[in-house]
Amino acid sequence: MNAFADDRKPLVILAAVVLVLAIALFLRGIGSLDLILFSILQYFATIGPVALGLGLTMIAREFDISVGSTMSLAGCVAVIVGQRDPNLGALAGIATGVAVGFLQGVLVTGLGLSSISVSLGALITLAGLSYVVTGNQTISLNHADITQAINAPIGSVFSVRSLFAIGCFAAAGVVVALTRVGAELTATGSDRVAAATAGVRVNRVVVVVFMLSGGLSAASGVFLSYGLSVASPSGLTDVLVPAISAAIVGGVALTGGRGSPVGIACGALTLCTLNAGLNALGVSPTMQQIILAGVLFTVAVVAAPRLNRIWMRRTQNGGGAL
Amino acid sequence: MPVRAIGEPAVARLTVDSMTKRFGAVTAIADVSLTLAAGEVRALCGGNGAGKSTLVKILTGVLLPTSGQIAVDGVPRRFGNPVDAQRAGLALVAQELSLAPDLSVHDNLWLGHADAPMRRRTAASVARARTVLDAVGLEAVAVDTRVADLSLAERQLIEIARGLIRNASTLILDEPTATLSEREIARVFEAVRRLKSRGCSVIYITHRMGEVYDLCDSVTVMRNGRLITTDLVANVPRHDLLELMIGRKLTDVYPAAAAPPGAVMLRVRDLSIPQIVDRFSAEVRAGEIVGIVGQIGSGTIETVRALAGLVHDAEGEVQVGKRIMMLGCSTRAASAGMRFVSEDRAAEGIFLDMSGHHNLVATRLSENVKSGVIRPWTLRRIARLLARQVSFDYRRLALAAGRLSGGNQQKLAIGRCSDRRHPGVILLNEPTRGVDMGARAEIYQTLRRLGAEGNAIVMASTDLEEIIGLVDRVVTMRRGRIVGVHARAAISETTILAEITQAEVTA
Numbered sequence: 001m002n003a004f005a006d007d008r009k010p011l012v013i014l015a016a017v018v019l020v021l022a023i024a025l026f027l028r029g030i031g032s033l034d035l036i037l038f039s040i041l042q043y044f045a046t047i048g049p050v051a052l053g054l055g056l057t058m059i060a061r062e063f064d065i066s067v068g069s070t071m072s073l074a075g076c077v078a079v080i081v082g083q084r085d086p087n088l089g090a091l092a093g094i095a096t097g098v099a100v101g102f103l104q105g106v107l108v109t110g111l112g113l114s115s116i117s118v119s120l121g122a123l124i125t126l127a128g129l130s131y132v133v134t135g136n137q138t139i140s141l142n143h144a145d146i147t148q149a150i151n152a153p154i155g156s157v158f159s160v161r162s163l164f165a166i167g168c169f170a171a172a173g174v175v176v177a178l179t180r181v182g183a184e185l186t187a188t189g190s191d192r193v194a195a196a197t198a199g200v201r202v203n204r205v206v207v208v209v210f211m212l213s214g215g216l217s218a219a220s221g222v223f224l225s226y227g228l229s230v231a232s233p234s235g236l237t238d239v240l241v242p243a244i245s246a247a248i249v250g251g252v253a254l255t256g257g258r259g260s261p262v263g264i265a266c267g268a269l270t271l272c273t274l275n276a277g278l279n280a281l282g283v284s285p286t287m288q289q290i291i292l293a294g295v296l297f298t299v300a301v302v303a304a305p306r307l308n309r310i311w312m313r314r315t316q317n318g319g320g321a322l
Numbered sequence: 323m324p325v326r327a328i329g330e331p332a333v334a335r336l337t338v339d340s341m342t343k344r345f346g347a348v349t350a351i352a353d354v355s356l357t358l359a360a361g362e363v364r365a366l367c368g369g370n371g372a373g374k375s376t377l378v379k380i381l382t383g384v385l386l387p388t389s390g391q392i393a394v395d396g397v398p399r400r401f402g403n404p405v406d407a408q409r410a411g412l413a414l415v416a417q418e419l420s421l422a423p424d425l426s427v428h429d430n431l432w433l434g435h436a437d438a439p440m441r442r443r444t445a446a447s448v449a450r451a452r453t454v455l456d457a458v459g460l461e462a463v464a465v466d467t468r469v470a471d472l473s474l475a476e477r478q479l480i481e482i483a484r485g486l487i488r489n490a491s492t493l494i495l496d497e498p499t500a501t502l503s504e505r506e507i508a509r510v511f512e513a514v515r516r517l518k519s520r521g522c523s524v525i526y527i528t529h530r531m532g533e534v535y536d537l538c539d540s541v542t543v544m545r546n547g548r549l550i551t552t553d554l555v556a557n558v559p560r561h562d563l564l565e566l567m568i569g570r571k572l573t574d575v576y577p578a579a580a581a582p583p584g585a586v587m588l589r590v591r592d593l594s595i596p597q598i599v600d601r602f603s604a605e606v607r608a609g610e611i612v613g614i615v616g617q618i619g620s621g622t623i624e625t626v627r628a629l630a631g632l633v634h635d636a637e638g639e640v641q642v643g644k645r646i647m648m649l650g651c652s653t654r655a656a657s658a659g660m661r662f663v664s665e666d667r668a669a670e671g672i673f674l675d676m677s678g679h680h681n682l683v684a685t686r687l688s689e690n691v692k693s694g695v696i697r698p699w700t701l702r703r704i705a706r707l708l709a710r711q712v713s714f715d716y717r718r719l720a721l722a723a724g725r726l727s728g729g730n731q732q733k734l735a736i737g738r739c740s741d742r743r744h745p746g747v748i749l750l751n752e753p754t755r756g757v758d759m760g761a762r763a764e765i766y767q768t769l770r771r772l773g774a775e776g777n778a779i780v781m782a783s784t785d786l787e788e789i790i791g792l793v794d795r796v797v798t799m800r801r802g803r804i805v806g807v808h809a810r811a812a813i814s815e816t817t818i819l820a821e822i823t824q825a826e827v828t829a
């Protein structure tokens with residue numbers, strides 16, 4: 001059995017990270033396991049949906065880097081509109097994200113633009129828009145009940161936010177693995193021209209994927225803002241880099257055509273586990289960054305196709321001499 | 323004139339009636355009519371610009387005709403999009419494959435199916451996939467295999483199987499064998515014959531004469547957007563068919579050498595590549611064209627690549643003119659006088675994003691530099707000269723090579739090898755892959771002219787027609803070893819085929 005087989009890799013990485021941290025925490029003496037799990041899932045609720053949306057665009061061989069500012073703009077819109085009616089606010093926030101995604105998708109497919117340049121433009125524009133709609137101020141949401149409800153632990157480790165994120169992954173996982181949509185998505189990323197020749201409406205796939213990406217990051221932004229009870233134009237957390245990392249650790253190929261929601265979930269959980277575990281170990285934030293980078297590098301090196309081939313060759317030769 | 327074979331039903335499978343397509347002022351095809359019977363295999367021939375692809379695009383719903391009608395099984399149809407054509411039973415197996423390498427065979431077969439179930443995979447969908455795979459002779463391929471792991475021929479057959487899974491009654495195959503070896507071509511032929519026996523009609527587009535006569539019942543020739551003729555294959559001699567396609571008298575598609583060969587230009591002794599080529603030896607004289615034939619995996623392509631210095635672990639003695647050449651280094655090979663035209667035109671042969679002009683002079687920059695500054699006017703003059711030598715329309719020199727036809731791209735690749743001052747060895751792999759008949763004739767002329775200028779020419783090709791017609795000597799290879807060497811007078815298709823295929827029988 002090859003632990004580096006594409007579909008198993010993310011799971012192996014996650015297991016390795018969990019194991020190492022579990023040993024470290026055990027040696028240090030565990031505080032509260034529930035609390036650690038809860039904080040892992042809370043962070044997962046923030047970056048998970050964003051990583052999922054971004055990862056789906058990557059599977060389709062696009063790249064939506066606007067997710068960070070979509071998230072913060074959606075949070076701002078939701079809090080502003082939600083002052084009166086929180087449900088309407090949430091709806092408005094998510095609709096904003098979907099609309100942003102739709103526009104980007106249409107620009108990319110209709111004009112044949114590169115998705116990196118389009119979403120880079122969107123990243124900057126939306127960040128600016130967040131400042132405009134909030135008047136460059138941090139706005140608070142005056143619905144303590146909602147903030148309370150969103151963050152309240154359910155079954156001691158979950159919350160509404162994290163359950164929503166898990167639900168998104170489950171739904172996406174089922175759709176990609178079990179319906180023809182999944183095949184069309186993978187085909188679009190694997191070979192765009194071939195997929196179109198075969199009869200896949202590739203432009204529609206790309207537009208929908210961008211809408212999903214916008215919608216998911218917006219939903220994450222709405223939940224985060226509601227959960228913190230504030231919206232800030234400067235963004236409440238940096239999600240772009242963790243989301244990209246999660247997708248790559250999760251086995252999504254930068255060249256498109258490979259990856260799955262389950263893999264992305266593993267990738268996101270790996271990052272969240274590291275984050276929460278290192279926090280619990282009392283590692284300083286700066287040191288955390290370095291450790292995180294170290295893990296990413298290790299993953300990249302271990303997952304390198306050439307290393308993989310050498311490994312395969314050695315095992316085929318009976319794992320003998322170098 | 324539509325053909326009707328004996329015992330055929332009155333209603334034709336496919337009828338195209340006075341089809342015309344204009345793009346603005348340009349008429350792509352004019353007044354094309356044809357009738358295809360059930361189970362008929364029709365060859366569609368014609369050079370680039372003949373209008374074949376426009377016709378195919380109309381038949382598959384990609385383009386709307388300006389005027390004209392299509393009827394399938396007697397029912398008039400109008401295809402607004404590719405799905406309409408698919409539902410009517412017309413399926414295209416395109417030249418550029420339409421399989422997603424990262425998906426499984428099963429998913430690829432169902433990809434883009436107009437009525438595929440929403441569930442990605444059901445017991446019924448797997449069973450149906452299995453049936454169509456068996457029908458095209460892919461019994462050994464599992465439905466879960468990733469397409470990236472299959473050979474080119476297997477992918478081509480999966481394309482055909484995809485047509486079957488869509489219940490296609492008429493399959494359009496666009497040069498399905500252009501990139502396949504002789505044995506693989508046999509598999510495609512076998513699949514086409516099975517389709518025919520199931521009553522499936524086939525439109526078979528090809529540039530290869532042999533395929534028309536081996537496989538097809540009837541042939542339609544198009545030229546300059548018009549239908550020139552439709553007839554039973556048996557009624558059209560090869561010679562006539564060639565003339566109909568290129569539209570002029572066929573003085574010599576395959577010109578012979580004008581003068582006897584000169585001194586030995588290339589001497590190869592015991593050229594070996596571990597596990598691929600075993601002690602290849604040959605001598606090629608100036609002015610001579612030597613063809614190396616073998617199936618894929620027989621080492622022909624690799625032998626030529628090794629001579630071009632592109633195989634790092636090749637060993638042996640190679641002498642060009644009087645100079646010993648070191649193997650395994652392409653720049654040294656080039657300076658020794660080796661000029662290579664790759665089998666992979668898009669990746670190695672030419673620069674698709676650069677103009678024809680830049681492609682032609684790409685190897686001459688260092689000779690036309692003064693104090694580090696390129697002399698553009700000299701280069702322009704050289705490019706025009708080279709273009710004329712390879713019959714490339716110089717008005718198209720400014721176009722990006724990627725926008726040119728395969729034939730014109732190949733002319734650029736060959737034109738680059740031409741150098742009157744320093745004759746050398748011209749090495750070509752599959753020189754006419756994806757090149758239409760008219761351009762082929764011009765390329766053959768060019769090769770003869772290069773020979774007359776003192777070059778020795780070595781080409782590996784899987785197109786037996788061209789090998790038999792063009793070369794002065796043929797070297798057959800099997801499993802990396804030379805099987806036979808025959809002079810032009812003694813070359814016959816049966817001998818060559820026997821030598822390159824009957825490994826087990828004779829060994």
